[in-house]
Amino acid sequence: MAAEYLPPVDDYRFLFREMFGRDLVARSTDGAFSADDATEIIAGAGEFAASVLAPLETVGDREGARLDDGQVHLPAGFAEAYQAFVDAGWVTAEAPESAGGDGLPASIRAGLGEIWNASNAAFALCWLLTAGQIHALDAVASDEIRQTYLTKLVSGRWTGTMNLTEPDAGTDLGAIRTIATPRADGSWGVSGQKIFITWGDHDIAENIVHLVLARTPDAPAGAKGLSLFVVPKFLPDAAGEPGERNAVGPVAIEHKLGIHGSPTCVMAYDDATGYLVGEVGGGLAGMFVMMNSARAAMGYQATGISDRAYQQAVAYADERLQGPVLDRPAGTPIAGHPDVRRLLLSMQSRLFAMRALGVHLGDLFDRAAVDGTQALAEFFVPILKGWTTEDAVALTSDAIQVHGGMGFIEETGIAQHYRDARIMPIYEGTTAIQSNDLIGRKVVRDGGATAGRLFDAITETITTLRGLENPVATRTADRLERAVAAARTATASVLGFGQTRDAYGVSVPYLMLLGTLAGGWMHALAVVAVLAHETAEETDAARLVSADFYGAHHLPRVHMLAETVAAGEVV
Amino acid sequence: MAAEYLPPVDDYRFLFREMFGRDLVARSTDGAFSADDATEIIAGAGEFAASVLAPLETVGDREGARLDDGQVHLPAGFAEAYQAFVDAGWVTAEAPESAGGDGLPASIRAGLGEIWNASNAAFALCWLLTAGQIHALDAVASDEIRQTYLTKLVSGRWTGTMNLTEPDAGTDLGAIRTIATPRADGSWGVSGQKIFITWGDHDIAENIVHLVLARTPDAPAGAKGLSLFVVPKFLPDAAGEPGERNAVGPVAIEHKLGIHGSPTCVMAYDDATGYLVGEVGGGLAGMFVMMNSARAAMGYQATGISDRAYQQAVAYADERLQGPVLDRPAGTPIAGHPDVRRLLLSMQSRLFAMRALGVHLGDLFDRAAVDGTQALAEFFVPILKGWTTEDAVALTSDAIQVHGGMGFIEETGIAQHYRDARIMPIYEGTTAIQSNDLIGRKVVRDGGATAGRLFDAITETITTLRGLENPVATRTADRLERAVAAARTATASVLGFGQTRDAYGVSVPYLMLLGTLAGGWMHALAVVAVLAHETAEETDAARLVSADFYGAHHLPRVHMLAETVAAGEVV
Missing domain, CATH: 1.20.1410 (I/LWEQ domain)
Structure with missing residues (x-):
């Protein structure tokens, strides 16, 4: 059973108010956020996450998602939690202003990303991918697609997925074989199979928008022949509401080491109706916007999963009494043992570094939006993604070690973080x-x-x-x-x-x-x-x-x- | 599905014949083993392990052990494999001559330990603990206990367990509360609860001998008050065959992160009949013999699990074709990608170091048996146990990384090694x-x-x-x-x-x-x-x-x- 989640509000207050302080673009620009504003947002998110999302973490792991008759079902409570997440305004809060959202600065979104993932990483992935698609469509989509799809995503009513990988095209996107054929009415018929599609199908929102990389007929070989399409699960009717079922659906879900509450789907496209996003042959441009967003978000996920594992290790070490140790009497909590203390400090000191670097990267993105200089932000994206996810695997392993033999028992809950963490250095681009x-x-x-x-x-x-x-x-x-x-x-x-x-x-x-x-x-x-x-x-x-x-x-x-x-x- | 197991015969030949060569006690003493003899034993074990034990690894993980009506059952095939293991003479081969075994040198047993664990770590634990008990009884037991129990263990007909841990006494053995009360007939009544008992109950051999640390009435507090007892599952009858059921049994088995094929039991002793081993208050002495044996064996388990994960990573990297890479054309196996090659070399170079150090430690034990100087051997026991088990966790993680997204899918089989490995830095004494x-x-x-x-x-x-x-x-x-x-x-x-x-x-x-x-x-x-x-x-x-x-x-x-x-x- 996972431990209670305690949002790291003090750390964020310290980061916003003191450590980065007025250097933060979010604080220094006109009409921007005070440190107290920013901390209050973090505290609000933390409260929501601790009370609504964290309690579903264990059930997500134990029951997981299941595929039944062409439809993926999530465990009880997930749909209600998603609705509450939308109703509380978190989707709109994080979406950019240009797309109709509140446009919270990236330095604050770093903290939110951590919190969603700490409380329930499997659940958080749904929004993580949707947010990436919002950024991509906001950057490259036509007005018509913005109107039909982007508004629905920003309202939280529909969710988004990212469809790149195929059985023989993982890291090598140039090998993609899914084909999109133009139709007389301006739509495209998309056919092929995509694998490892996170939240590729589910029952917690009314529609799903798949952003699909596919090859057009006569396109050149390799990555230059790829175009981007939106393919909705339900085709919008005249009023823009979900109508007829499109010819796309999950044909399998994976049995994974971790994040069981996040359905990872094999998706089949059988002449499904899609709409071109951006230019023919310009597919990678939009997908890169989405990937950059998702890669930075992975750093926040790594921080979140690490914090949750750390908190549970601390709770165990403070409550488990054992042995006399050097200068301390029998019945001392194991947190006082030199090596347990070492493990806890090892975790905590890395965790703080990850968290702070996440805010710093967010600030670099905010800065780039003001002055247009992206270089440092883009420099840190692979570093944050690669380093935090690799260290999170080691850190969750340390959290198991603090538990001794109990760490290996699934009921303790700590092993879930270790299992969940292992995908992070792989997805959204391996280290x-x-x-x-x-x-x-x-x-x-x-x-x-x-x-x-x-x-x-x-x-x-x-x-x-x-x-x-x-x-x-x-x-x-x-x-x-x-x-x-x-x-x-x-x-x-x-x-x-x-x-x-x-x-x-x-x-x-x-x-x-x-x-x-x-x-x-x-x-x-x-x-x-x-x-x-x-x-x-x-x-x-x-x-x-x-x-x-x-x-x-x-x-x-x-x-x-x-x-x-x-x-x-x-x- | 786990990959085929290829026993590392070439490496052992190199170690026995060249790298350690005539410096090995096993080779330099009179009437001892030639390098070819030693290699042949390794090859024979490898063949047995690959054909009999390795095929059961996946079923052990998926089905696991189950407790039903006070009796633990292993998946189909485990009992037959154990009988084949005994019939092939491997139990007797490894047991010391003083206990009626063939007394293979420790430098060769290092290789055998690796092979049993590489092919099926969950299965190997049964023999690993039994071997530890054989060493302990051989060192400290009376003739009567040697006659009744040790001979049965060395024949392979009965297996052994090690009962130390209690809910409030893990690392701190001094806190043990299980009590043993003397009876008029010279036996003892043992009562208490032990947890994390590996292979504490099963149905693959005819009897189980529990070696139990317990406190006698009026014993001093702490570790000095502990004595050692054998407590059989079935009390031997007049002919020494398993008779009446003793008042000891499993009350639960743990749901673990890994080694599902190894039943980890909560054992209840309810005035169970036990027999004193060694002196009253001298319990730790015998248990330390068993622990030293088990700790060295952990190094061999770490090497074994690492090799199995490495072999599967190599097989995947050689067969998975993807992408063009720098100087190589599209359709190159990913083993040719610089970072996959780095991961494979990283694994292989650590694995060789572990394997070689295991043989070196075995040789130090063989040397100590000849000249009585234990210091270097005992110096290396915690190093081999601590270092190889920690590195094996990292190494099995690298093996997942080589698989990319497939590494996170349970059907691939590689995640099992990662899950199995995580207990090693914890049991038999944490790092x-x-x-x-x-x-x-x-x-x-x-x-x-x-x-x-x-x-x-x-x-x-x-x-x-x-x-x-x-x-x-x-x-x-x-x-x-x-x-x-x-x-x-x-x-x-x-x-x-x-x-x-x-x-x-x-x-x-x-x-x-x-x-x-x-x-x-x-x-x-x-x-x-x-x-x-x-x-x-x-x-x-x-x-x-x-x-x-x-x-x-x-x-x-x-x-x-x-x-x-x-x-x-x-x-």
């Missing part, structure tokens, strides 16, 4: 795909300029730390200085390799290096913020210990990875 | 327990003398590498030299801390450091053996790449961990 994107498009292409900007920003923080007379600040500065130097060397190695097997043979270690470094930077910023307090706050000591722990246990990984990167591919 | 044992009893107690002997032995290998003119040998020597220096520094840190929270707060990182270093040493020995070939062999190039990869990707972790160890507990 290798993220790292190839990072090296190819974001490091080698601009000769390391963007990476250099990141290193310069970290160096600035180091200078600030040096001005603070505090042992943790000094240690953090020393460690970070060595880590930045290693990162610069590793980047030089990658630039030296260019786009060769030597680079791609160490691209994942390079991505993990940058993620680990960025996490250390986040902790450095936290140290600066804490030491700026005129009167010490209750959480100050814990934040300093967390930063110091990250510096002693996680940041040194940068040096290990730098040595690996320098070696290139081992042949 | 923290191993690391506390390592630091407390094996490093601090002798002032680092045994650790120093290990470092000296590695330094000798480095000197040998320096004499070989080969770039991999040179790189390996350079890397290992820096790693040994870091390990010496880390050991000095630990000795400086003494038995304090500073030491126990970094004991797991210290254990992982030594395990990683030992793995690098194993690869260095392999490089020496390969370069001694007068005519190059087919596998030489792969062994050098594997060593070089380990040096570039895994060994640098030593430096990361040394930095962590130096920091002590972060407060």
Whole structure:
């Protein structure tokens, strides 16, 4: 049984008010959000998630989704929870203003993404994919499609899916074989099979809009021959309401290691009616908008699942009494044992780094919307996606370890997080795909300029730390200085390799290096913020210990990875 | 569906014939085994395991064990496989000569342990625990108990279990409350509840002998008050055959994350008839013999599960065609993609290191039996148990990653290894327990003398590498030299801390450091053996790449961990 969910409101208050403070675009632009506004939104979402979504997490895992007579059914409570989610205004709140939503800034949406996923990751995926489709249609769809589909998605009445993968076309989208044939009435007939379609079918909303990559007749081979289509489950009638059933449906759902409450469908398209989105042959453009949105959201999912596992480990360690331990008497909670404490700090310090980097990435997106400079935001997308999802797998494993033998028993509930987490480094592009994107498009292409900007920003923080007379600040500065130097060397190695097997043979270690470094930077910023307090706050000591722990246990990984990167591919 | 199992006969031949060669006690003592003898035993076990045990792995996972009316039932085929295992002589082969077995050397039993666990880890646990009990009874039991119980265990007709854990006494054995009351006839009445009892009940052998830690009336508090008892499921009749049912039985079986084919029981003892083993109050002595045996065996289980996951990843990567990749055309197997190749090498290079260290530990035990010096063997037990089981979790995760989205689908079979592996760093003493044992009893107690002997032995290998003119040998020597220096520094840190929270707060990182270093040493020995070939062999190039990869990707972790160890507990 999963533990109660406690929304991390204090951390977000600290991030919005102090650590990023007025540097946040969401706070510094006119008519924007105060730190209190932002925190209040987080607190409201947390309350909703804890009371409505979290209680369905276990039933989602145990009962899961089932396919019955061509229709997927979710466990009892999911439909009501979705309706409550829509009624509370969360769908509209997150949708962009240009699409009719409230347009919450991305720095706040980072927190919301964490919270939905922490309380119920399987459920959160439905909205995660819908949100991605909203961004894609908002970027590339015609007025007619905006009117018919986008408005329904933004209202929350319809949900969206992302249909890329086929049995022989996973990472290699160029191999897609689903075909779309033009019809006389301007619609297209879409035929083929898609696999691994998250929330591909369900019974919790009135209609489903599939965004489908398909090949048009006579299209060139490879990715350039792909176009994008919307294919609704029910064809809109004259009033725009769900009408006749379209020739698309789930033919199987997968029996998975985790996220059982999220139906993963094999979808069959049998001359289903679809409508072109954007230009013929321009399919990847729209899909990339959706993928970017989904990849950043994966970072929030990784943070959310990690927090839930961490919270349950803390609860267990505080309540489980066992053994005398060194300086403490028998009957001490195991949280006082040195190695349990190490595991908990290991989790917490990574979790904070992930959470902070998520807000930072959100802010970079908000900033790009103001000044049009996307480079740093796009630089961090693969890092956040790759690093947080890989670390979340390790972190949920630590949460099992804290439970000892109870961690292996399904009824305890902690194993669910471990099972759920394992998909994250795979879907929305494996870690290798993220790292190839990072090296190819974001490091080698601009000769390391963007990476250099990141290193310069970290160096600035180091200078600030040096001005603070505090042992943790000094240690953090020393460690970070060595880590930045290693990162610069590793980047030089990658630039030296260019786009060769030597680079791609160490691209994942390079991505993990940058993620680990960025996490250390986040902790450095936290140290600066804490030491700026005129009167010490209750959480100050814990934040300093967390930063110091990250510096002693996680940041040194940068040096290990730098040595690996320098070696290139081992042949 | 799990992939076919290919026994690693070539690796064992290399280990027995070349890498350890005549240094192996099993080969150097009079009348002992030739390398060919040893390899033949491995090949025979491999053939048996592949044909009889491996086919039951999937059914064990899917059907699992079930409790019905006070009796645990295993899936169809398990009983027949166990009988075949006994009939083929494997139980007797592994049992010590003093107990009536064939007394195979521990260096060969390391390989057998790997093979039983690779083919079917859930099944292998039954014999793993029985073997531990055989060693314990052989060390401490009276002639009467040897006659009644040990002979039956060695014949394979009865199996054994290890009953320590209670709901409030896991790691803290001193808290055990099960009570044993003496009876007039010399037997004892045992009452209490034990949990997490592996193969605590089943229907694949005619009787089960429970080895139970219990407290006698008026015994002192804590671990010193514990005595050891055998409690059979069926009381032996006058002829020594299973007779009346004893008052012990399973009251529940656990619903676990993995190893579903291994029944994990809650056992109730209700004034069950037991017989004292060893002295009153001397319970831990016998249990420690069993635990040492089981802990070393965990290293072999970790190697086995890792190999099975690795083999399946290789099979998938060789057969899955996708995408063009840099210098290779479309339709290339994904094994040719740089990051998939990295994952496979990462797995293979760790796997070889684990396997080799398992044989080395076996040899140290064989050596101790000859010359009575146990120190190095006992030094390596917690390292092998802790390091291989933690790395096996990471390795099975890599095996999922190679499969991409298919890795998350249960039917693929790879997720089973990931689920099965997760218990290994927990049972038979968590990694923290191993690391506390390592630091407390094996490093601090002798002032680092045994650790120093290990470092000296590695330094000798480095000197040998320096004499070989080969770039991999040179790189390996350079890397290992820096790693040994870091390990010496880390050991000095630990000795400086003494038995304090500073030491126990970094004991797991210290254990992982030594395990990683030992793995690098194993690869260095392999490089020496390969370069001694007068005519190059087919596998030489792969062994050098594997060593070089380990040096570039895994060994640098030593430096990361040394930095962590130096920091002590972060407060």
